[in-house]
Amino acid sequence: MLRTPTPADACPDDVLGLCDQVLESTGSEGLAQAVDWFVGRPILVLVVFLVTWVVRTIARRVVTRGVQRMILTPAAVARQLERRMTRTDETGEVVADLPAEIDEARRRARAESIGAALATAVSAVVWTAGFLVAMSIIGLDLAPFIAGAGIVGVALGFGAQSLVRDCINGVFILIEDQFGIGDAVDLGPATGEVERVTLRTTVLRGVDGTVWHVPNGEIRRVGNRSQLWSMAVLDVPVSYSTDLDHARELLNEAARSVCGSEPWSGDVLDAPRVLGVESLTAEGVVLRLMVKTVPGRQWAVQRALREAIKTTFDRHGVALPYAPAAAPMPPAPEQPI
Structure with missing residues (x-):
């Protein structure tokens, strides 16, 4: 006596119920399984991919907005700079706070790069999970697939070591x-x-x-050379016959005239400092002058300081040392053959 197939026998994994309905209506196990394979399971796989796409889209937006909120918020940036971006007078007293001016392009590029990296990683994880769920719905054994993926991953890791190293270093450069x-x-x-x-x-x-x-x-x-603040450093040589105290006063005078005038006053963060004798050379004594500036403006300030120092020294008769010219050597007498 033949046993009538039951839904549990013909459709063990019927989630949508199409296989059970066809089996109850027609009594054909083959037709019920065909409907399950060619209608029910594809619909379920499509639903899984649709849910995966929605989850991936939401996750990417959450990650991108979270990174932008952490990096682009002015208050977050100002907290990092408030201790350093201040203007002081000659005595070292703070006389004014500088606004935390941050390059918008720099911060936005950093946020976009970090957000893109994290969003790509999240997308890869979500799509991998969705793919595995879809394969299980189809009925494929995932063990060989996972093993093969591991082998492929190891092979790609060896073949693309430089690319992986570049990307990992890039992530740390952006985060730090x-x-x-x-x-x-x-x-x-x-x-x-x-x-x-x-x-x-x-x-x-x-x-x-x-x-x-x-x-x-x-x-x-x-x-x-231009993160948070920069330093204009000038080594000014004077001759050994120059009064060093007088030379330091002239250096301070020239530096104050530059730092207190436009357009350089907005580039200077601190009062100029003459550190004193930096070195002794064959030509003269080298004095060092340092001025703290906003990022990237130290070279322009240095050029203005050199011009002002040269003008001040010339006005007060302070001569800059120079290397003595080599005396010409007389020609060697001809040797008799």
């Missing part, structure tokens, strides 16, 4: 804010102004206009 757009940096292989920072590469433009593309994985050290 080692440098950003507009910074003057020394990366070892290249020196210049940062024009673009991505997860894989950093683009610099040198003073001669050369554009350098430096992989982030090749960056072993970072020298940032």
